[in-house]
Amino acid sequence: xxxxxxxxxxxxxxxxxxxxxxxxxxxxxxxxxxxxxxxxxxxxxxxxxxxxxxxxxxxxxxxxxxxxxxxxxxxxxxxxxxxxxxxxxxxxxxxxxxxxxxxxxxxxxxxxxx
Amino acid sequence: xxxxxxxxxxxxxxxxxxxxxxxxxxxxxxxxxxxxxxxxxxxxxxxxxxxxxxxxxxxxxxxxxxxxxxxxxxxxxxxxxxxxxxxxxxxxxxxxxxxxxxxxxxxxxxxx
Numbered sequence: 001x002x003x004x005x006x007x008x009x010x011x012x013x014x015x016x017x018x019x020x021x022x023x024x025x026x027x028x029x030x031x032x033x034x035x036x037x038x039x040x041x042x043x044x045x046x047x048x049x050x051x052x053x054x055x056x057x058x059x060x061x062x063x064x065x066x067x068x069x070x071x072x073x074x075x076x077x078x079x080x081x082x083x084x085x086x087x088x089x090x091x092x093x094x095x096x097x098x099x100x101x102x103x104x105x106x107x108x109x110x111x112x113x114x
Numbered sequence: 115x116x117x118x119x120x121x122x123x124x125x126x127x128x129x130x131x132x133x134x135x136x137x138x139x140x141x142x143x144x145x146x147x148x149x150x151x152x153x154x155x156x157x158x159x160x161x162x163x164x165x166x167x168x169x170x171x172x173x174x175x176x177x178x179x180x181x182x183x184x185x186x187x188x189x190x191x192x193x194x195x196x197x198x199x200x201x202x203x204x205x206x207x208x209x210x211x212x213x214x215x216x217x218x219x220x221x222x223x224x225x226x
Contacts, residue, residue: 004157033213043158043202045213059213091157093214102148103204103214105157 002026004106006092012112013082021077021109025094032075033095033103034067038088049075082113117141120203120217128225133190137203137217140184144205144215147179149188152200152219161201162188193224 005024013019025032034046046059049069060067064082069075079086089110093103120137127133135149146165150158162177164170170177176189186205190197200219 006157035213042218043204043214043216045215048213102160102163104160105150107157110155 004092004094004104006090006106006109008109009107010110010112012114015084015113016081018078018080019082019111021079021090021092021111023075023077023092023094023106025073025075025092026104027073029094029096029104030072031095031097031101031103032069033093034075034077035091035093036061036088037091037108043091046077079111082111084113087111087113117215118203118205118217121220122218124221124223126223126225127193129193129195131193131224133193133197133222133224135188135190135201135203135220135222137186137205138184139186139205139215141205141207141215142181142184143207144181145208146206147177147186148204148206148214149175149177150202150204151197152202154199158202195224195226198222198224 007022032049035043037043047054047067051072052069064080067077089108091108093105095101095103118139149162151161152158164177164179167179167181174191178187200221202219203217204214206214
């Protein structure tokens with residue numbers, strides 16, 4: 001596709017359930033980023049991938065969060081045993097390279113934990 | 115001190131005015147600077163991208179970077195109601211490990 005695609009666009013889940021968020025980056029972009037945006041807050045960096053590798057996972061908020069990327073393309077962010085504080089917009093971005101190139105964002109997945 | 119400071123606004127100006135949006139930062143390693151526009155319930159849209167100090171112009175938008183002062187600006191000329199959005203500055207050292215560091219965004223309102 002022409003841009004970064006995220007699915008679902010909206011997700012309502014019950015507390016304690018697992019959710020999986022998907023990001024399809026721009027074709028040919030080797031770098032992929034996940035961010036979280038809470039109401040009234042800035043963008044919180046979660047994790048980045050260079051190809052299929054995530055060198056640093058320390059930005060993930062807790063061990064309930066995990067992310068993977070396969071084939072240097074699609075990435076999934078999984079949240080296990082969701083909590084109400086996980087409610088936020090999860091944004092994915094991709095860029096041609098990790099170093100110093102423009103990052104383009106998807107529309108985000110709005111997650112609501114009830 | 116936060117790494118990137120940005121006045122949250124709201125900033126309200128009449129249509130046609132010149133708008134000035136600013137960010138300051140503390141990390142001297144930042145070399146790449148971006149401005150994003152975000153409409154309500156949408157993802158951030160890249161507006162301007164600059165490397166190191168200097169000016170860059172694109173249509174009604176001009177981005178300025180002053181690394182010596184650790185200060186970046188976005189100017190919008192002939193502002194339109196459609197420019198009403200939240201504007202986010204973002205910056206990076208280029209290493210990737212910390213992604214982009216964002217300001218919290220300035221909410222801009224252009225009054226018709």
